[in-house]
Amino acid sequence: MIVADRKKIPEIRDMIQGHDRVLLVGCGTCVTVCLAGGEREVGIIGAALRMSLKLVGRGHVVVDQCTIERQCEDAFIDILAQRVSQYDAICSLGCGAGVQTLAERFPQKPVYPGLNTQFIGILESQGVWTEKCLGCGHCRLGEFAGVCPITRCAKRLLNGPCGGSREGKCEVNADTECAWQRIYDRAKALGTLDRLDAIAAPHDWSTGIEGGPRKVVREDQCIAGLGPKS
Ligand code: SF4
Numbered sequence: 001m002i003v004a005d006r007k008k009i010p011e012i013r014d015m016i017q018g019h020d021r022v023l024l025v026g027c028g029t030c031v032t033v034c035l036a037g038g039e040r041e042v043g044i045i046g047a048a049l050r051m052s053l054k055l056v057g058r059g060h061v062v063v064d065q066c067t068i069e070r071q072c073e074d075a076f077i078d079i080l081a082q083r084v085s086q087y088d089a090i091c092s093l094g095c096g097a098g099v100q101t102l103a104e105r106f107p108q109k110p111v112y113p114g115l116n117t118q119f120i121g122i123l124e125s126q127g128v129w130t131e132k133c134l135g136c137g138h139c140r141l142g143e144f145a146g147v148c149p150i151t152r153c154a155k156r157l158l159n160g161p162c163g164g165s166r167e168g169k170c171e172v173n174a175d176t177e178c179a180w181q182r183i184y185d186r187a188k189a190l191g192t193l194d195r196l197d198a199i200a201a202p203h204d205w206s207t208g209i210e211g212g213p214r215k216v217v218r219e220d221q222c223i224a225g226l227g228p229k230s
């Protein structure tokens with residue numbers, strides 16, 4: 001999932017307080033699961049914002065709220081379209097992709113981010129999310145016993161540990177597991193330790209973000225006349 005956390009209420013308030021009518025829009029997918037921008041959080045943040053606006057003498061600002069299934073897909077934004085015309089601005093509680101999809105769909109409306117999008121990760125334990133994938137575009141988990149050193153090793157080492165690991169923890173941050181300890185433990189359990197003897201090739205970063213935004217095209221899924229061939 002995309003993991004995000006919410007901005008502080010005064011920060012959101014400062015972004016929106018110049019408007020008279022603001023629609024707070026939640027998203028029912030990743031940010032709901034990571035408890036940042038779903039229906040429940042939209043309700044809580046909406047109430048907190050109204051209180052905060054009152055405290056700075058902007059109590060007349062209307063903050064209404066709604067949540068759609070997905071902000072990153074135009075078909076779900078259709079449901080919002082009519083309602084948006086009644087507001088001066090939108091504050092999105094979706095991830096960065098959701099915020100930008102709303103901004104593209106409503107070019108005349110200021111759109112503000114209510115969340116800080118963090119990473120692709122998992123729910124590690126109740127209330128704790130951890131990063132697992134950088135979206136490098138060239139997945140090599142098969143080489144590393146299903147543990148990503150590119151994301152989880154602080155030095156992105158591909159050919160074994162740095163030597164600073166202590167009791168399974170990373171020398172850069174003692175709160176973090178050493179990715180190479182995890183790789184070793186898993187490979188041992190799987191009986192594939194010998195595979196780690198091979199020299200891992202340098203990573204191909206040509207599929208990464210550095211060359212600008214990436215695109216996935218599935219021509220077999222494109223609708224005739226609307227796809228990349230049109
Ligand atoms: S190798 Fe790349 S795609 Fe695979 S988990 Fe790591 S960062 Fe993600």
Ligand code: SF4
Pocket residue numbers: 152153154155156157160161162163164165166169170171172177178179180181
């Ligand atoms: S201690 Fe482990 S995770 Fe940390 S930098 Fe060294 S090899 Fe990578």
